[in-house]
Structure formats: C-alpha cells, structure tokens
Amino acid sequence: MATILSPDVSIRLVPPAALSPLVVPERLLLGPGPSNADPRVIAAMNHQPIGHLDAAYLAMMDEVQDLLRYTWQTANSLTYAVAGTGSAAMEATIANAVEPGDRVLVAVKGYFGYRLVDMAQRYGADVVTIQRPWGEAFTLDELTAALEQYRPAVLAIVHAETSTGVRQPLEGVGAACAAHDCLLLVDTVTSLGGVPILLDEWQVDLAYSCSQKGLSCAPGISPFTMSSRAVAKLDRRRQPVANWYLDAALLRKYWGPERVYHHTAPVNLTYALREALRLLAAEGLEARWQRHQQTAAYFWDGLKDLGLTCHVEESLRLPTLTTVRVPDGVDAKAVSRRLMADYNIEVGGGLGELGGKVWRIGLMGYNSQTENVDTLLNALGTVLHQKN
C-alpha cells in the first residue's frame, strides 16, 4: 500500500530511542503532597474509560457531588470536581468570583496566599493584602478590622497553609464577611478530609481543594464549591468569566440536570475520586479527623524525643502537615536527599521564606498511620545521627 503522505513530505524526526515499559519507584510520600493513595483508589482507576455522557458516568458524577458535599459539610448545589489539579480549582474560585475592578482582600500568611494575589491580579482585581508572619494565623479581630478598612468584594484566605503548616481558625469570619457584603473564599487544599471543616457552619462562599492529600486519591481532579451568594454574584456578572475551561456558568450545565457537554471529563480520575470519597464516608468524617489528630500527636511526641521542634504553636498546628525546624548546622536538603536515597521516603523542604529552615512533613489520608510515623522517625533519627 502506498504511503499516505504526498511524495514531497516525509517524516523527518525519528522516534526517541526505544523506551522500556514504565517503571515506577515505590515511595513513602510524607511530603506536602501528593500522598500515597489508598490502594483501593488506584485499583478503581484500573478500568477502561467510559463516555463522559454515558448514563453510568453521569450517575457517578452525582455520587461525587453528594460525597463532596458531605466531606465539606455543605449543602451547596454548585459542588463539583474541576478537571485539573488543586491550583486549577483555586483559579476557578477566583475566576468565577472576581470581575475586573472588584476589590479582593487576601490575608497572606504563606506562599499560597501570594498565589491567590497573583491569580486575583490576573483577573483584574484591585488586590489589597494583610500579612502575618509565616507560621502564624490571623485573629478574627484582625480580619474584621481589615474588612472594615478595605470593604472588599471578596476575602480570600488559606485554611491550611501548605507552606507553613498553620491552621487558620475560621469561626466567625464568614459572618463578618456577610455583614460586610463580602464573599469568603477559602483554600482547603491541605485540610479537606483530614482537618475539621464545616463550610456552611462557617458561612464560606467559595472553596477548593485537591485530591492527592487528605482524600488519598491520585492528583489531577479537584473539589470546588460555591454558595448561593457566590452564585448570585456569578449571575450578576457584566461580562463572561475570563476563563472558559473553569467557567462555573458553563460547568453547572454539565454537572447539573441539563447535562450539556462542556469538556471530556477525566473519567478515570473520577473513578478514583468516587472511590476515595466513598472510603472517606465509610470511615466517617469525625473518625477520620480524629485519626489525623492522633497520628499527628504521636508524630509530634516523637519529634520531641529526637530533639526536634515544630515551627507552629500546637493550637494552630495542622495535623495533616507539620513544619519541623531544621536544627542549626544541619543541611536540610542533604537530609531530604538521604531519606529518599536510603529509605525511599519523600519529605518536603521549606518553601519561600521558610526555604532551608523547615522540613514539611505530611501525614495525610491513607498515610496518616502510626506505622508511617515510626518508619519516618527511625529513618530521620539515623540520618540526623549520621550527619552529626
């Protein structure tokens, strides 16, 4: 059979040298994420895709929405999974909540606060910030005073700052926002599924998360939710959402009863997320939160025994992610490299201001088990001993 290329053109680039089939090293992922997925979640991905408008898939989407509402403790109708990683869901909240010229107040206390600033600026917001040192949280009084001073349309704040390990208390913040006709936008990337979150109780208007931390799913699909107040602002927009892929006004027609095609869904990741959320519901939220708190407390005790200290005071410390101070004279990166090379354990380094000053150690979802703490503390003890 003749070539289907016309005679004057031809393949010019040859294929890369024959590659071997995939080999994936086995790691214990105890950094800021991804964490190891529950093996049952990985198994759930191990199916052929089905169509994104297949009745079986649409039923799965409904289940995911219900399970996400439970996990976040919200009745928000507009609750779904964004077809991208956590940063895409972050951008979805900004893109849908912000119109050019809107004032957005970002309460910055770490790296991901700055990411919110960057994104809000790209959507034409008039961004103002308040700041706390990396490792601290804002008080309700500070936030209320800033609402009073800046009168923003949106207050954006990170519940669980992945760069610092701080849990930002949110009790009362939503009420203060509502009283100032402001929407409350909350990052729950490192808290969902591991740290108590009561979205409706706290009157949160927009929230996002990821799949690969507290939910123990593979990365690439991300929870997103909007309250009716946030939807009302979306419906009042003078111009369309600047981002087509993340436009909730289009996506609600796919996730809602109309089932209007928008994009080809990441079907296998939906299988995985549905299984991850199913396992979470079977465990029960309160039991899961307790497990994370207990495992973290066990870890913090063990750190003390090694003479190590946590960067964040205990009352604000995330059970999912601990920032451990690097002792004087220790090369943080060298320790991380040793843990990886000798033990296949991944831990995170400091980010931004905390670069070189802390390790970031995650005990999230499936990985929140005392056995993993023992493994890590033994390895860390040995590596630090070798160093000194």
Place this chain on the structure above:
Amino acid sequence: MATILSPDVSIRLVPPAALSPLVVPERLLLGPGPSNADPRVIAAMNHQPIGHLDAAYLAMMDEVQDLLRYTWQTANSLTYAVAGTGSAAMEATIANAVEPGDRVLVAVKGYFGYRLVDMAQRYGADVVTIQRPWGEAFTLDELTAALEQYRPAVLAIVHAETSTGVRQPLEGVGAACAAHDCLLLVDTVTSLGGVPILLDEWQVDLAYSCSQKGLSCAPGISPFTMSSRAVAKLDRRRQPVANWYLDAALLRKYWGPERVYHHTAPVNLTYALREALRLLAAEGLEARWQRHQQTAAYFWDGLKDLGLTCHVEESLRLPTLTTVRVPDGVDAKAVSRRLMADYNIEVGGGLGELGGKVWRIGLMGYNSQTENVDTLLNALGTVLHQKN
C-alpha cells in the same frame, strides 16, 4: 478520646447512603472520544503516585516531551502536557498567544471553531471569522485572502473538526501566515496519533491535542506546543498571561531545566501518557497513520454495503472520525440508544448544525481495528433493520 470539634458545632450532614464499590460497565467506545485506551496504558496508571519533583518523575516528563515532539513532528522546545483535558490545552494556546486587542482570525467550519471564537473573545481578542459549511474545508486561497484582508496576529483553525469529520489541508497555510506576520494556531485534537501531521513542515506555531483519541490514553492530560515565533510573542507581552494555570511562561520553568514548582502534576496520567506515546513510537508514526487509513477505508466500504453515506467527501474525510448521514425517517438518537443498550457500543450524535443529521463514529488509536468495524457494522445493520 474527646471530640476535636468544639462543643457548639457538629457534623450536620450525614454521609450519603453507603455506596457500593465502583462498577464500571464495559463499553466499546466508537464515538468522538474518549476511545478505549490501550490496556497497557491503563495498566501503567495502576501504580502509586510519586512526587511531582521526584527525579524519576522529572525523567518521565523529559521522555513525554521527546515523545510528543516525535508524534507531532516538531522540534519545538516548548512542548509539554497540560494538566487538564483537551479544552484546557486549547485554552492554553489562546491564553498564551493572545493579548487584549490582538486580532484573531478564526476559520470556522464546525463546532470547535466556535469554541475558539468564544475563548479568544474571553482573552480580549478582536475576533473576526470566515466560515465554510459544516462538512467542508477551506482552500489555501481562501485562507490567504482572509490573511490579506484581516491582517490578524493569529489565525486559528481546526485540523480535524470533531463535529464534522473534516480534515483541513494545511500545506502552505503556515507559510502564508509567516508572510503576513501572523501565528498559525491549529487544533489537532482528533488527528494527533491517527492522521498525518507535520507540524514543523507546515510551519504551525501553536497546537494542542488530547490524550483519549488517537493516542489511546485516558482523558485528563493534553499535548501542547509553541514554536519559537510563538514564544517570542509570549516574551514580548506587555501584561502577564491572563490564565495562571495555563501560563506557559511559568510552565516552561517546570518542564524546562529549572524545575520550578508550579502545580502538582497529574502523576498517574503522566504514567499513562508516557506509555501511550511509547507504544505509538514503537509502532511508528507512518505505520500508525496507515493503520488508521486502512481501518477507515474498510469501514467506509462497509457503510456503502448498508446503504449509508458519509457526510464528507472522501478526499477531506478524517480516518479517525466519520460522520455518517442518518437516513430519512430514522431517529438518530433511538439508534444510538439501541447500540448502547443491546451492544454496549457508544457512537456519537451530531453536534450543533449537524444535530440529528449524522452519527459520529470514531476509529481511533487502539480502537482502529477491523474487528471493531465488523462488530459495529453488524450491530448497526441489525438495529437499522429493526427500525425499518
């Protein structure tokens, strides 16, 4: 152990009724996509995630980039996989190529041309269009005349219109664009891996695709590439890319030698894409294109035997996706439903202008096999006979 919630708050929403473990129906996916993945690709996903900055993962990213360059026949340095489905990669080309006020000429001949119009408008482009009926292609003369008339900064055109089944010839278009100081942006969603594409030969400046069609991978990760001319325009921007998640100026620092963290990559989908591209390279591009052409020709012959006609003339017909005219008096949707209910075969309906007038039948990647054609034609013959 005491509850970790304060006494005045509590779980309000109960978990949904206990769900059974995931059950995924087995489908033969012969619609416009997703197609069935190669079983070896699904098996590649069946591993735990590793970190997005793990040396093993970074090596995999390099392999994916090399393999994508081969598959597209381009030497473009900036060639990578977007962490979202094909529409995200589509938006990535627009977001990175367009600054507010840029004139963008979209050559519209189907549904996805209009999607490009919608996206370009959201990024502030001065959008102009030329149109051809759904089922036809543009001639080089028509495109050149439009470049002359409109003097656009970007010409956007769909190589393989998924809504019509038309293959748009692209020989000479890139040269005409270059002569008019215009970037050529091409949608290869339904052609990559199944239809000849010579990106550099054709002087294409921006292109995108998807994973779940000609590449036989799961959906959720999407090829993207920019030529050095397109990168030069990116570098000249007066303002940042309006889309943070898809900003190539940030992403090239993650995919390039700097390895600056941007987002948590969809690690398991990268495993899958790497395996899909490895299998494509092992088969060889020309052999793969021939296979698609042969399978399609076999299918078109079989349609004739059933008395069915194709919507697109043979010289412009995509081997990956065929639009089959619905005979007078036949209810297109009823036939699709029967194929699904009785045979677990998915075919697509008409989209937009062609709604109810055609079926869209894909024979892509792993599914491009004469056995699948036989299965479909037998089922279709039976269902049509039952109807008449």
